[in-house]
Amino acid sequence: AxxxxxxxxxxxxxxxxxxxxxxxxxxxxxxxxxxxxxxxxxxxxxxxxxxxxxxxxxxxxxxxxxxxxxxxxxxxxxxxxxxxxxxxxxxxxxxxxxxxxxxxxxxxxxxxxxxxxxxxxxxxxxxxxxxxxxxxxxxxxxxxxxxxxxxxxxxxxxxxxxxxxxxxxxxxxxxxxxxxxxxxxxxxxxxxxxxxxxxxxxxxxxxxxxxxxxxxxxxACLGALADAVKNFASAQIAVMSTYQKGFKFARMDTESPSNAADIIGYAENVIASEKISDQNVKNAAQAVIYAVDAAIIAEWHSDDVEGMNGLGIWFPTKSVTYYWGAIYEARYRALTWDAATGWANFLDAYYAK
Known part of the structure; x- marks a missing residue:
């Protein structure tokens, strides 16, 4: 061969x-x-x-x-x-x-x-x-x-x-x-x-x-990343009623081409946020950063997109994008990623008024 x-x-x-x-x-x-x-x-x-x-x-x-x-x-x-x-x-x-x-x-x-x-x-x-x-x-x-x-x-x-x-x-x-x-x-x-x-x-x-x-x-690093994101999603859901506003500010400050938030950027913003004081969430965010760092073995971005670290996750700023005609929500729940992480459950909690 x-x-x-x-x-x-x-x-x-x-x-x-x-x-x-x-x-x-x-x-x-x-x-x-x-x-x-x-x-x-x-x-x-x-x-x-x-x-x-x-x-x-x-x-x-x-x-x-x-x-x-x-x-x-x-x-x-x-x-x-x-x-x-x-x-x-x-x-x-x-x-x-x-x-x-x-x-x-x-x-x-x-x-x-x-x-x-x-x-x-x-x-x-x-x-x-x-x-x-x-x-x-x-x-x-x-x-x-x-x-x-x-x-x-x-x-x-x-x-x-x-x-x-x-x-x-x-x-x-x-x-x-x-x-x-x-x-x-x-x-x-x-x-x-x-x-x-x-x-x-x-x-x-x-x-x-x-x-x-x-x-x-x-x-080879995919399983560890999925586990870290699953924990991060659960940790945020557990305190959503208290810190929803903090999560929203963290999300607003994150680079997000085509509704996909830079994962490291979002996690860093959650850790840095003074509006969020739950240590469990911040530890979970740090674990996600480590997991992405391990998985992305090479990355380059031009100087004008400093907030890009090589990997995004679906996270529209507006709920209307996510629930639009139920298309994206249904598609998202059909992804193997959602079965592994429960990220859609986090999004549901995040968008809940």
């Missing part, structure tokens, strides 16, 4: 099509090597989807897939199964490339006509059905760096690379990522994930973009 097979699920069947093609061109600058395979399922607005093998300067159509729904978990499962069968390797990386919406989902496919996406539940279904454990899963999409998202891929990834903020459509510098991996194909999932964050950081620093975040989550 080869050292690595990198599978890129590239959903360009929407308004980021031109950037998908640009990233494919970057990958072609380096291409596959004797030990490393780059295989892309590319779906565009205009044409049908093709399964492509990327070589230096060229792509070969391995299979013509016709028009596919990239927002259908069965498509992702078939992609993983097919590539694993054709290009077996010691290590696997899955890069899901498209729009992201945090716990709402990933991969909006405009041609399938439903303006639907791959929900978090469907992402897990796809991974369970494919039954391939990835050394690294890269979510090249907006606002995916949330504890809930990491939990949905539990058991199918050793490391997850994702961003708290929006990701620019330019994505990763894939030519450099491929060059590094080809030069050192013995690297493991941890090394690949760290290298991708390093290249992303250098690239966006060099062009001076704002609002940039990127982080790596070590899935």
């Amino acid at each position: 080869d050292s690595w097979t990198v599978m890129v699920y590239m959903d360009g069947d929407n308004n980021v099509e031109s950037y998908a093609l640009r990233d494919l061109e970057e990958l072609k600058l380096t291409g596959s090597s004797d030990n490393v395979n780059y295989v892309v399922l590319l779906d565009t607005l205009e044409g049908p989807a093709n399964l492509l093998y990327v070589n230096e300067g060229t792509t070969t159509i391995v299979e013509a897939w016709g028009e596919v729904a990239m927002d259908d978990p069965a498509t992702l499962t078939e992609f993983i199964d097919t590539v694993e069968g054709l290009y077996p390797a010691t290590n696997y990386c899955l890069d899901i490339w498209d729009h992201g919406g945090g716990i709402a989902g990933i991969c909006w496919d405009d041609t399938s006509g439903m303006s639907q996406c791959l929900t978090m539940a469907e992402l897990r279904t796809a991974l369970v059905d494919a039954d391939c454990v990835f050394d690294s899963i890269v979510l090249n999409a907006c606002v995916m760096a949330q504890a809930e998202v990491a939990h949905q891929v539990n058991g199918y990834a050793d490391y997850v690379v994702f961003s708290q903020q929006n990701m620019y459509a330019l994505g990763f510098p894939y030519d450099l990522v491929a060059e590094n991996l080809n030069a050192e194909p013995t690297m493991d999932g941890r090394a690949l994930s760290l290298m991708m964050v390093e290249e992303y950081t250098v690239y966006y620093q060099s062009i001076g973009y704002k609002d940039v975040t990127i982080s790596v989550f070590d899935m």
